[in-house]
Amino acid sequence: MKLLRKWSRRKFLTTAGGAFLVAGTIALWPRRRSARGPAIPVKPWHRESLYEEHDLAG
Amino acid sequence: MPDWIECQLCPKYCRIPEGGVGDCRVRMHLDGKLLATTYGRPCSVHMDPIEKKPLFHFLPGTGIFSVATVGCNLHCRNCQNHTISQAMPEEFAAYEAMPEKLVEVAQGEGAISIAYTYTEPLVYYEYTLDCAQRAHVAGLNNVLVSAGYVNQKPLGKLLPYIDAANVDLKAFDNEFYKNECGATLKPVLATLEALVEKGVWLEITNLLIPTLNDHPAMIEKMCRWIGEHLGWEVPLHFSRFHPRHELTFLPATPAQTLEDARNLALEVGLRHVYVGNLRSREGEHTFCPSGACPGRATPLVERVGYQVLANRLQDGHCPDCGIAVAGRWTSAALEAV
Numbered sequence: 001m002k003l004l005r006k007w008s009r010r011k012f013l014t015t016a017g018g019a020f021l022v023a024g025t026i027a028l029w030p031r032r033r034s035a036r037g038p039a040i041p042v043k044p045w046h047r048e049s050l051y052e053e054h055d056l057a058g
Numbered sequence: 059m060p061d062w063i064e065c066q067l068c069p070k071y072c073r074i075p076e077g078g079v080g081d082c083r084v085r086m087h088l089d090g091k092l093l094a095t096t097y098g099r100p101c102s103v104h105m106d107p108i109e110k111k112p113l114f115h116f117l118p119g120t121g122i123f124s125v126a127t128v129g130c131n132l133h134c135r136n137c138q139n140h141t142i143s144q145a146m147p148e149e150f151a152a153y154e155a156m157p158e159k160l161v162e163v164a165q166g167e168g169a170i171s172i173a174y175t176y177t178e179p180l181v182y183y184e185y186t187l188d189c190a191q192r193a194h195v196a197g198l199n200n201v202l203v204s205a206g207y208v209n210q211k212p213l214g215k216l217l218p219y220i221d222a223a224n225v226d227l228k229a230f231d232n233e234f235y236k237n238e239c240g241a242t243l244k245p246v247l248a249t250l251e252a253l254v255e256k257g258v259w260l261e262i263t264n265l266l267i268p269t270l271n272d273h274p275a276m277i278e279k280m281c282r283w284i285g286e287h288l289g290w291e292v293p294l295h296f297s298r299f300h301p302r303h304e305l306t307f308l309p310a311t312p313a314q315t316l317e318d319a320r321n322l323a324l325e326v327g328l329r330h331v332y333v334g335n336l337r338s339r340e341g342e343h344t345f346c347p348s349g350a351c352p353g354r355a356t357p358l359v360e361r362v363g364y365q366v367l368a369n370r371l372q373d374g375h376c377p378d379c380g381i382a383v384a385g386r387w388t389s390a391a392l393e394a395v
Contacts, residue, residue: 045097045154046094048094049065050212051211054061
């Protein structure tokens with residue numbers, strides 16, 4: 001019984017640790033830069049693009 | 059429904075969410091608008107010899123005011139300017155130079171031409187267009203040094219203000235464009251045809267990378283296409299690759315490969331073929347294209363690197379046989395200096 005409890009704890013820690021690593025890797029995996037972009041405000045020198053199309057479905 | 063904007067400047071047609079940037083990193087969706095974020099913010103401004111672009115048949119021996127902002131819509135694994143071409147605007151210090159100021163500075167430097175170069179001038183399209191319009195009003199020439207990966211509609215609006223262009227035809231192979239550059243070949247060929255059709259002086263650069271695009275059959279196919287679709291007088295520059303960016307495991311292009319490519323292109327029928335990034339006995343000079351010219355062995359324009367040592371052309375004609383050599387050898391701006 002004592003051995004089982006010890007084994008379960010080890011198994012639990014391994015599973016949790018593994019899940020944490022997988023989740024962390026997915027969360028921090030670099031996405032395409034085109035989908036990210038920095039959160040910067042519109043600057044005075046920015047110009048509106050001359051060639052674009054709005055209101056597209058994602 | 060998410061609010062996306064589709065950028066229609068280049069064939070990538072990036073669909074950009076709010077706060078995101080396109081594949082070029084400089085066209086950003088902010089507050090429901092697609093913005094050119096590097097407008098008036100060049101990261102590189104420099105006076106260069108025009109031979110550096112390279113342009114050998116356009117006002118040889120003159121200086122050209124060269125400008126670039128960060129960003130590029132291609133991601134070439136061999137890019138020599140990747141520190142600026144693959145950067146985000148906020149990662150790189152930039153000058154403040156709105157179009158009127160840029161033209162003023164170019165004139166102050168004594169330039170008769172402005173080159174939009176180093177990165178990809180078509181991703182900072184609005185800046186290129188406004189600068190080119192102002193430069194023409196001021197009597198300056200405009201030169202585009204580009205990979206030519208753009209849609210025909212925006213290109214058509216820009217071309218009336220462009221006097222000369224050097225387009226980097228990276229390979230005559232769509233797979234190369236896909237694997238090494240993140241682009242496709244067809245739109246580049248359409249750009250080349252549009253440039254010739256609109257009367258822009260065109261020269262082509264082909265950087266030969268060992269094992270990737272240096273196969274003689276591919277080079278021959280490319281040369282035939284250039285001759286048949288653009289004209290046999292279009293100058294072609296075979297340029298030497300140096301290990302850079304992600305291709306540091308490859309060696310520099312052997313000199314013999316470049317000389318062989320030049321000889322092949324001449325055999326196919328192209329009249330003006332050059333070798334770049336390499337000292338060459340004949341590959342840097344302009345010779346008379348006429349086979350019957352008595353002075354054919356003597357260069358019409360003799361160069362070493364970016365320097366013009368001698369120019370024997372007389373009003374664009376060979377002094378030995380009188381044949382006209384294709385190019386723009388003088389301009390109103392040059393005569394006014």
